[in-house]
Amino acid sequence: MTEIHDIAIIGGGITGASVAHFLDGRRSVVLLEQESSLGYHSTGRSAAEFTRRFHSEAVGALTRASADFMMSPPGGFAGVDLLRPRGNLVIADAEKADHLRAVFEKERANPPDGASPVRLLSVDRALEMVPFLDRDWVKAAFHDPDCWDVEVESLLQGYARGAKAKGAEIRQSAAVTGARREGDHWLLGTSAGEVRARVVVNAAGGWADPVAGLLGAAPLGIVPHRRTAISVKVPGHDLSRMPEVNEIDEVFYFKPDAGQLMVSPADETPVDPHDAWPEELDIAYAAHYLGECTTLEVTHVAHSWAGLRSFAGDRLPVIGFSGQAEGLFWLAGLGGYGIQTSPAAGQIAAALLTGAEIPASAVAAGVDPAAFSPSRLER
Numbered sequence: 001m002t003e004i005h006d007i008a009i010i011g012g013g014i015t016g017a018s019v020a021h022f023l024d025g026r027r028s029v030v031l032l033e034q035e036s037s038l039g040y041h042s043t044g045r046s047a048a049e050f051t052r053r054f055h056s057e058a059v060g061a062l063t064r065a066s067a068d069f070m071m072s073p074p075g076g077f078a079g080v081d082l083l084r085p086r087g088n089l090v091i092a093d094a095e096k097a098d099h100l101r102a103v104f105e106k107e108r109a110n111p112p113d114g115a116s117p118v119r120l121l122s123v124d125r126a127l128e129m130v131p132f133l134d135r136d137w138v139k140a141a142f143h144d145p146d147c148w149d150v151e152v153e154s155l156l157q158g159y160a161r162g163a164k165a166k167g168a169e170i171r172q173s174a175a176v177t178g179a180r181r182e183g184d185h186w187l188l189g190t191s192a193g194e195v196r197a198r199v200v201v202n203a204a205g206g207w208a209d210p211v212a213g214l215l216g217a218a219p220l221g222i223v224p225h226r227r228t229a230i231s232v233k234v235p236g237h238d239l240s241r242m243p244e245v246n247e248i249d250e251v252f253y254f255k256p257d258a259g260q261l262m263v264s265p266a267d268e269t270p271v272d273p274h275d276a277w278p279e280e281l282d283i284a285y286a287a288h289y290l291g292e293c294t295t296l297e298v299t300h301v302a303h304s305w306a307g308l309r310s311f312a313g314d315r316l317p318v319i320g321f322s323g324q325a326e327g328l329f330w331l332a333g334l335g336g337y338g339i340q341t342s343p344a345a346g347q348i349a350a351a352l353l354t355g356a357e358i359p360a361s362a363v364a365a366g367v368d369p370a371a372f373s374p375s376r377l378e379r
């Protein structure tokens with residue numbers, strides 16, 4: 001007799017892995033990933049940042065609801081701290097100095113719940129933090145302490161280990177290529193054989209709309225946007241203690257990454273879902289921005305990459321059962337915050353899938369799951 005799983009999750013990025021982890025062990029769960037390893041697409045290409053500020057209300061609430069898990073995961077979840085303090089130095093040139101001060105005043109007056117205060121800095125103090133900033137360019141700065149580096153691979157593998165410990169099966173190199181309804185369940189055709197499941201979770205990242213199409217649901221307009229990063233060597237500087245640096249309107253940002261400096265031109269180019277690669281022009285922009293606001297001479301780009309940040313039209317995640325296809329559950333549109341919100345998104349998805357209460361921590365953080373319902377986008 002062929003096994004009918006309770007839940008099949010399509011997508012082995014951080015989103016699919018997190019819901020697999022938070023589902024209770026009473027359901028039979030299978031996770032299907034088309035690539036030969038988990039986290040190959042967006043999850044493995046992020047800036048690995050957890051930050052409390054500069055989000056919409058709803059994403060801010062998801063972030064607050066994720067903070068406890070990130071700061072103190074259950075014993076044995078990961079062998080390392082998932083978060084390491086980094087801090088964020090926000091900078092502006094002469095043209096935007098007044099704008100930066102206005103943003104600072106607004107942040108100071110209305111800090112997000114639980115956030116530490118921001119501090120306005122003199123240019124001298126900003127240069128103490130990041131000595132290679134160019135004094136001729138930086139004319140205003142403030143420091144936001146509430147920014148951490150995330151150990152993304154440990155988080156991803158922790159979710160996967162936890163899911164397996166509860167009996168979930170993880171199948172890699174298993175691309176879902178077709179689906180049809182058979183009685184009370186879905187029959188999924190995959191590159192590694194057929195899989196049957198009563199409920200299918202669409203955690204396919206940039207591919208969420210086409211994957212929903214396989215199950216007969218209309219696209220919700222979840223569009224992948226390419227974002228580029230480069231890595232450059234900065235000889236003679238100890239980068240380990242420097243903060244992340246963000247231009248006040250996030251025209252660019254840079255931060256230490258494995259002993260080098262990761263720089264992004266914060267590009268957001270809508271694209272079809274694909275294995276993203278960087279365009280020469282975006283690489284050049286990244287190098288240009290770094291050269292402009294620092295005294296560094298960027299003569300060599302050690303490494304460059306790009307990944308997809310996938311957004312619904314209103315830039316909010318999509319979490320909930322489809323109103324169009326029976327047994328289809330959306331967990332997609334995690335945009336530029338899928339890593340940092342994965343604990344709360346996974347917990348909320350698991351609760352909605354099993355009819356359990358939304359976790360008290362999410363309610364206390366102000367999360368309203370209705371804000372993420374796919375029904376807002378279904379036509």
Ligand SMILES: Cc1cc2nc3c(=O)[nH]c(=O)nc-3n(C[C@H](O)[C@H](O)[C@H](O)COP(=O)(O)OP(=O)(O)OC[C@H]3O[C@@H](n4cnc5c(N)ncnc54)[C@H](O)[C@@H]3O)c2cc1C
Binds near residue numbers: 174206
């Ligand atoms: C440059 C960059 C910087 C970022 N910085 C941050 C940051 O600092 N903090 C943060 O929180 N977020 C950040 N993000 C966003 C974050 O990376 C994403 O929100 C997150 O990784 C989305 O996870 P996901 O699981 O939804 O997607 P993915 O990781 O892309 O996973 C989806 C998976 O579905 C699989 N799949 C698709 N179709 C099928 C199919 N038919 N069958 C089987 N499998 C399928 C894919 O192979 C893929 O592995 C950044 C993203 C980029 C690109």
